[in-house]
Amino acid sequence: MFKVIDNYLSEDNHLRLKDILESNNFAWYFQKRSVNLKDNNKFDFHFGHNFYFNDNVTSDYFKFLNPIIEKLEVNSLIRIKGNLNVVTSKPVNSKPHKDQPFDCKVALYYLNTNNGHTVINNKKVKSIKNRIVLFDSSVEHYGVTCTDEPIKVVINFNYV
Numbered sequence: 064m065f066k067v068i069d070n071y072l073s074e075d076n077h078l079r080l081k082d083i084l085e086s087n088n089f090a091w092y093f094q095k096r097s098v099n100l101k102d103n104n105k106f107d108f109h110f111g112h113n114f115y116f117n118d119n120v121t122s123d124y125f126k127f128l129n130p131i132i133e134k135l136e137v138n139s140l141i142r143i144k145g146n147l148n149v150v151t152s153k154p155v156n157s158k159p160h161k162d163q164p165f166d167c168k169v170a171l172y173y174l175n176t177n178n179g180h181t182v183i184n185n186k187k188v189k190s191i192k193n194r195i196v197l198f199d200s201s202v203e204h205y206g207v208t209c210t211d212e213p214i215k216v217v218i219n220f221n222y223v
Contacts, residue, residue, distance in 0.1 A: 065183045065198035069191065071172065076130045077193040081174050083127055084112075084145060084216055091147050114143040114218075131172055131195070131220070141167055141221040148179065148215045151208040156182075159203040167200045167223050174216035179209030181217070190215055 072080070083089055091110035114122040128143060141163065159182075162169050171181060176192045183204040188196050190209065198204070200221065209215040 065186075065188070065196055065202065067188060067194060067196050069194050071134065071193055071195040072130050074193075080127050081192070083124060084147075084174055085214075089124070091145075110147040110149075112145040112147075114145065115140050116142055116144075128218070131170070131218070135168075135170055135220065135222065137220075137222045139223045141223070143218065143220050145216065145218045146206070148206070148208045150213050150215075151210060154179070154210060155208040157205045157207075159205045161200055161203055162219065162221050163200045165200070167221050169198050169200050169202075169204075170220040170222070171196045172218040172220070174218065175212065175214065177209035177212035177215050179215040180207050181205070182207065190217070 071077075089112070091112055094109050094111045095107065112122060112124075114120070114125045114128055125143075132140070171188075173190045173192060173194045173196075175190070177190045179190045181188045181190070181196065181204055183196070183198055183202060188194075206215075206217065
């Protein structure tokens, strides 16, 4: 069970966020492992940016997420993390996982359109710019890299 909403933000808010996260000044941090990849694939990294973690704002860019947070009607944040995958020559699946070991909500916001996707309950959710997908943290999901664009960027919100 999940819900997909297209054109989630106004075009201005989406483009502002996209311009910031794709700029040369935005800090993406190398992450050695992407959720234990299947088939011992050697592509075992991505780039991440924590916006909110351990009850604290951890990024100067947090304020640019306010339009998303307000629309989600968040009572309490748990974690917000940006994930950037670089293009791969063939699609690479991460291992199915749950974001949290307890019940909460998950929202995945897609920054750009590409042929990567997320699989939730064996159903493919395409990476389309300004799309958000909502589901419970009890639902396993996994990401798939893109092969047609330089990057795939998703912002992951965990909240109640």
